[in-house]
Amino acid sequence: MTKLSKVWIAVACLLPALTTVAGQLTQAEFTSQAKQKAMQLGKTLKMNLQAAVKEGGLTNGVNVCKDIAPAVAAELSTDGWQVGRTALKVRNPSNQPDSWEQTSLMTMVKGLEEGLKPGSLTQVSMDDEAGQYRFMAPIMTDSLCLNCHGAELAPAVQAEINQQYPHDQATGFAAGDLRGAFTVTYNSEE
Numbered sequence: 001m002t003k004l005s006k007v008w009i010a011v012a013c014l015l016p017a018l019t020t021v022a023g024q025l026t027q028a029e030f031t032s033q034a035k036q037k038a039m040q041l042g043k044t045l046k047m048n049l050q051a052a053v054k055e056g057g058l059t060n061g062v063n064v065c066k067d068i069a070p071a072v073a074a075e076l077s078t079d080g081w082q083v084g085r086t087a088l089k090v091r092n093p094s095n096q097p098d099s100w101e102q103t104s105l106m107t108m109v110k111g112l113e114e115g116l117k118p119g120s121l122t123q124v125s126m127d128d129e130a131g132q133y134r135f136m137a138p139i140m141t142d143s144l145c146l147n148c149h150g151a152e153l154a155p156a157v158q159a160e161i162n163q164q165y166p167h168d169q170a171t172g173f174a175a176g177d178l179r180g181a182f183t184v185t186y187n188s189e190e
Contacts, residue, residue: 027126027133030186034135035122037076037083038182042139044072049144058147059160065148066092066164080187085139087180091161091170100125101183104136108178123181131188141179149173 048068052060069085076083086097088105097105104123111121123136141149148157151172161168173179 027124030126030133031124031135033081034133034184034186035137037081037184038135038137041069041072041076041083041085041182045069046144048072053144053147058154058157061148062157062160062164080189082185082187084183085180086136086183087139087170088178089169089172090180091165091168093167095180097183100134101136101181105178105181108136108138108181112178118178133186133188135184136181137184138181139179141173141175141177143175145173145179146175149179 045064045068049061049064052064073083073085084095086095086101086105088097088102088109090096107123108121112118118138118140121138123134125132125134127133147153148161149170149172151174153161153171161171170179
């Protein structure tokens with residue numbers, strides 16, 4: 001066997017290991033970026049929601065989630081990234097979960113029932129062959145959310161929701177419930 005043949009055999013043996021290491025680093029990098037995008041959407045949404053409620057009352061909050069959240073998600077959805085929100089019980093029909101998101105949401109619900117902390121419930125999927133990476137982080141129901149997503153809503157809020165979302169499913173939550181999730185997809189082909 002020639003020296004060159006031995007080099008090619010060594011390269012051939014090492015290539016799968018190098019690909020795995022590179023894939024792991026890539027996943028860590030994408031996970032970090034996806035978390036940042038999800039956090040940015042959540043932080044911006046909450047900040048705008050609080051300001052709108054302070055300025056014009058709870059009915060203004062409905063419009064923030066309707067208009068500002070999709071606009072912020074669109075701003076974050078560049079260079080192959082898609083950022084949004086989904087839930088098992090949606091308010092906006094365009095936020096219906098796909099099959100992977102639905103499975104991930106059910107996994108989050110089960111994790112909460114088993115006593116896991118929300119921060120440990122992120123879901124990740126990486127399909128190197130398709131060049132697609134997916135990430136989901138839970139949105140937990142807090143006291144601010146209950147004004148529009150709780151079991152009992154103020155009549156004016158309920159009327160605004162009925163007008164904006166005639167097929168709303170996103171009520172009946174209690175503090176600490178899984179409200180939904182931030183969903184982030186990266187397509188390397190885009």
